[in-house]
Amino acid sequence: MISIEQLFSHLGYKKFSEGDLQKTITTGYTSDLLSDVMGNADEGSVLITIQAHKNTIAVASLVGMPAIILCNGRTPTEDMIGAAKEEGIAILATSESQFTASYKVAKLLALV
Amino acid sequence: MQTIPINTYNSPTVILELIYRLKVKDVMTGSLISVPLGTTMRAVQHLMREKAITGVPVVLNKRLLGIVSMDDIIQALDFGYINDPVEQHMTTNLILLEEDMPVSFAINYFDRYRYHRFPVLNRHKELVGIVTTRDISTRLLWEINHEVENLERMNQSTRITDGLSRDVQTFSIMKHDFENAGFASTEIKKKLKLNKIFPRTIRRAAIASYELEMNIVVHSNGGHITAEFGPDEVTITSKDTGPGILNVDHAMEEGFSTANEWIRSLGFGAGMGLPNVRSVSDDFSITSDAEGTTVVSTIRFSDREIKQQAEEDVQHD
Known part of the structure; x- marks a missing residue:
């Protein structure tokens, strides 16, 4: 279990929305299909995806995911950032792939 | 001033959705008046007056070779070559649109280039239509009207x-x-x-x-x-x-x-x-x-x- 603050400091990814730094991440979920995320992701996971638009925030908020990592150089749209700030969800962005990001998060969580 | 006063990157979502959903082929005029090679500038002048149009494409086997605009005709009258065939004086440096491009492309083109119309090609590079700013404005007004109705409901x-x-x-x-x-x-x-x-x-x-x-x-x-x-x-x-x-x-x-x-x-x-x-x-x-x-x-x-x-x-x- 790590805090959002630790997620930012350890991954060094670009920060687009700070979210709630004290909140904790217990696991991760990697998917670009929002229905899949909606149906299968656990509350408290970090979402690793390339879906850099506002609907991702709606899904994260409904599932109860405190952070999103956007991969492959995708950057969030303005309205996505706005919605994330409103919902208190952190957005990180990286040029790394979903695989690499997932691997790093898993390592941080000491799952592997 | 923009030719079509719609910003293609941060307009309201309804508008953005419209100009990306609508394709050039949805707004273009498809029933084309064109002329073959060998037509005189004079004949084009008459055609323009008769059909009330301001630009005529020159076409060979559905391929676009050039466009004669009102301006080309005025030049021809001015310099006395109105009886020459079109291929000698038509505009051949053309900016083209493809029929499957979103309308947002066309809007950007009208802002970037000072043309009043763009020829539209299909994927076989055949001429299928022409788009004017008027075509776009008319269709957008129609669509926006429809969206406002929805909003009211x-x-x-x-x-x-x-x-x-x-x-x-x-x-x-x-x-x-x-x-x-x-x-x-x-x-x-x-x-x-x-x-x-x-x-x-x-x-x-x-x-x-x-x-x-x-x-x-x-x-x-x-x-x-x-x-x-x-x-x-x-x-x-x-x-x-x-x-x-x-x-x-x-x-x-x-x-x-x-x-x-x-x-x-x-x-x-x-x-x-x-x-x-x-x-x-x-x-x-x-x-x-x-x-x-x-x-x-x-x-x-x-x-x-x-x-x-x-x-x-x-x-x-």
Whole structure:
């Protein structure tokens, strides 16, 4: 279990929305299909995806995911950032792939 | 000043959706008046007057060779070569549009280049039409008019209590309104949370309402989501105004989807929506015809869950 603050400091990814730094991440979920995320992701996971638009925030908020990592150089749209700030969800962005990001998060969580 | 005063990157979502959804072929004039090689500038001048047009393409075997504009004709009259064939004086340095490009491209082109019309080619490089700023403005006005009608019809979320003292919430959902998608499910979730319903049940209701809401946004002409909150269950009803599901059995199969590429690129249309709703519902029904589709999902606040939750709480303590 790590805090959002630790997620930012350890991954060094670009920060687009700070979210709630004290909140904790217990696991991760990697998917670009929002229905899949909606149906299968656990509350408290970090979402690793390339879906850099506002609907991702709606899904994260409904599932109860405190952070999103956007991969492959995708950057969030303005309205996505706005919605994330409103919902208190952190957005990180990286040029790394979903695989690499997932691997790093898993390592941080000491799952592997 | 912009030729078409619409900003193609940060206009309201409804407008952006329009100018990206509409293709050049949807707005262009397809019934073309063109001339073959060897036509004189004089003949083109007459044609322009007769048909009240200001530009005429020169075509050989459906291939565009050039355009004679009003300006070319004025030059020809000025310098006395009005009886020359068009190939000697037509404009050949052409900026082209392709029929499958979004209208946003055309709008940008009109801003960037000082032309009043752009020829449109299909993917076989054949001339299929011409687009003028007027074509675009007319079609956009028509579409915007339609959207405003929709907006007027859309009433805000209404909250009533029926005779059985059940709380009822209704939300209007518009076609392709990705901007507000998720609003109904978020409100339903809030309400359940307020009523101290167990998280696992809230999650099931959130899945059902979100998927139904997205289905209306993605596939229908618009509709409503209604949530009725009873003492032991919440019933979520989604009702749209068409066009209906062709084969409901197919729609219930996991992985079956009729969504287009654009919708899929947003992460929707994976064919998981309705199967997801069914799997989280205690009661589920779907009916569909050309008039619309109605889905009813009931989620009960079951004893089993209450027990499970209690056990987990003990473990956590």
